Amino acid sequence: xxxxxxxxxxxxxxxxxxxxxxxxxxxxxxxxxxxxxxxxxxxxxxxxxxxxxxxxxxxxxxxxxxxxxxxxxxxxxxxxxxxxxxxxxxxxxxxxxxxxxxxxxxxxxxxxxxxxxxxxxxxxxxxxxxxxxxxxxxxxxxxxxxxxxxxxxxxxxxxxxxxxxxxxxxxxxxxxxxxxxxxxxxxxxxxxxxxxxxxxxxxxxxxxxxxxxxxxxxxxxxxxxxxxx
Amino acid sequence: xxxxxxxxxxxxxxxxxxxxxxxxxxxxxxxxxxxxxxxxxxxxxxxxxxxxxxxxxxxxxxxxxxxxxxxxxxxxxxxxxxxxxxxxxxxxxxxxxxxxxxxxxxxxxxxxxxxxxxxxxxxxxxxxxxxxxxxxxxxxxxxxxxxxxxxxxxxxxxxxxxxxxxxxxxx
Numbered sequence: 001x002x003x004x005x006x007x008x009x010x011x012x013x014x015x016x017x018x019x020x021x022x023x024x025x026x027x028x029x030x031x032x033x034x035x036x037x038x039x040x041x042x043x044x045x046x047x048x049x050x051x052x053x054x055x056x057x058x059x060x061x062x063x064x065x066x067x068x069x070x071x072x073x074x075x076x077x078x079x080x081x082x083x084x085x086x087x088x089x090x091x092x093x094x095x096x097x098x099x100x101x102x103x104x105x106x107x108x109x110x111x112x113x114x115x116x117x118x119x120x121x122x123x124x125x126x127x128x129x130x131x132x133x134x135x136x137x138x139x140x141x142x143x144x145x146x147x148x149x150x151x152x153x154x155x156x157x158x159x160x161x162x163x164x165x166x167x168x169x170x171x172x173x174x175x176x177x178x179x180x181x182x183x184x185x186x187x188x189x190x191x192x193x194x195x196x197x198x199x200x201x202x203x204x205x206x207x208x209x210x211x212x213x214x215x216x217x218x219x220x221x222x223x224x225x226x227x228x229x
Numbered sequence: 230x231x232x233x234x235x236x237x238x239x240x241x242x243x244x245x246x247x248x249x250x251x252x253x254x255x256x257x258x259x260x261x262x263x264x265x266x267x268x269x270x271x272x273x274x275x276x277x278x279x280x281x282x283x284x285x286x287x288x289x290x291x292x293x294x295x296x297x298x299x300x301x302x303x304x305x306x307x308x309x310x311x312x313x314x315x316x317x318x319x320x321x322x323x324x325x326x327x328x329x330x331x332x333x334x335x336x337x338x339x340x341x342x343x344x345x346x347x348x349x350x351x352x353x354x355x356x357x358x359x360x361x362x363x364x365x366x367x368x369x370x371x372x373x374x375x376x377x378x379x380x381x382x383x384x385x386x387x388x389x390x391x392x393x394x395x396x397x398x399x400x
Contacts (some may be wrong), residue, residue, distance in 0.1 A: 045386065
């Protein structure tokens with residue numbers, strides 16, 4: 001290997017393990033200088049490629065991964081349908097309201113922006129749910145049910161949470177807004193689906209499912225379970 | 230299921246940052262890159278049982294990402310050929326001085342101008358940390374072709390750096 005070949009190798013792969021290359025790097029002054037220059041360039045090149053990765057990247061990968069089995073896929077389809085339906089239901093209801101309130105507006109926008117709910121096929125552990133509710137300055141008492149998805153999100157007045165609750169009659173989509181002030185309950189009904197936005201001890205919650213019994217059950221559970229810390 | 234999750238995490242869970250960077254420079258767009266990485270992990274999750282050689286997990290997932298890019302994302306890549314075309318500032322992992330920043334921006338600009346046949350092997354080498362043999366396998370070309378492309382890619386980047394630095398000093 002001569003100096004010219006050495007420089008060519010630097011441009012191809014300066015981290016080669018070739019013995020002749022490394023011998024020249026140590027023994028030949030011109031090669032040593034070329035190697036030092038190449039290392040400086042490699043440092044710049046490496047830093048050029050090193051961009052900051054999004055903070056939410058790992059979470060979004062885990063959530064997407066968690067949806068991947070047959071049952072979860074089926075459940076997710078129901079959840080997606082329920083969420084999309086909630087969007088339509090709320091939009092339909094607000095059609096009749098000349099000036100929709102900020103909560104209705106928010107719910108519509110939030111669901112329109114993120115119509116897909118990601119779910120795990122297993123219920124979230126209770127401690128994780130407790131921590132999430134505690135981060136909202138609320139607590140949950142008793143058996144609330146099987147929450148398969150929960151994620152905090154911005155809501156009117158502060159942080160809230162989006163959840164999917166599994167019941168015997170299928171998934172129910174919830175959007176909990178602990179800082180929202182709702183003056184009166186809003187009920188919706190379209191075909192076999194039903195939805196409500198109800199006032200809670202702290203804030204309000206939008207509930208959507210496809211069964212009256214299911215909705216009543218969830219609403220009662222919510223009213224009895226969620227309270228301020 | 231838990232066993233599969235553990236295996237998945239151990240083999241490729243730690244590669245998300247490298248995959249995102251590789252995806253970003255392929256897509257030249259943050260949102261597309263995130264989607265591409267998520268899609269790659271989904272594909273990998275579904276196909277995990279087909280991974281016979283666990284030592285090749287890194288090559289395997291980079292291969293999936295490249296295929297997903299070609300299948301779904303390549304046609305969506307915005308026409309970007311310089312840093313000025315990006316509608317956002319690239320966020321760096323570490324703070325840097327103005328001179329370093331200038332050099333790095335020149336190199337980034339030159340990377341965006343590189344033809345894919347030069348930029349892809351370079352990204353696989355620098356971001357992925359693959360050897361020339363592994364890159365040849367990934368791209369299904371000969372090792373000597375990879376070495377030629379790497380040589381030309383670096384020559385172009387160095388030429389840009391020399392040229393732009395001189396302009397910078399003259400100004």
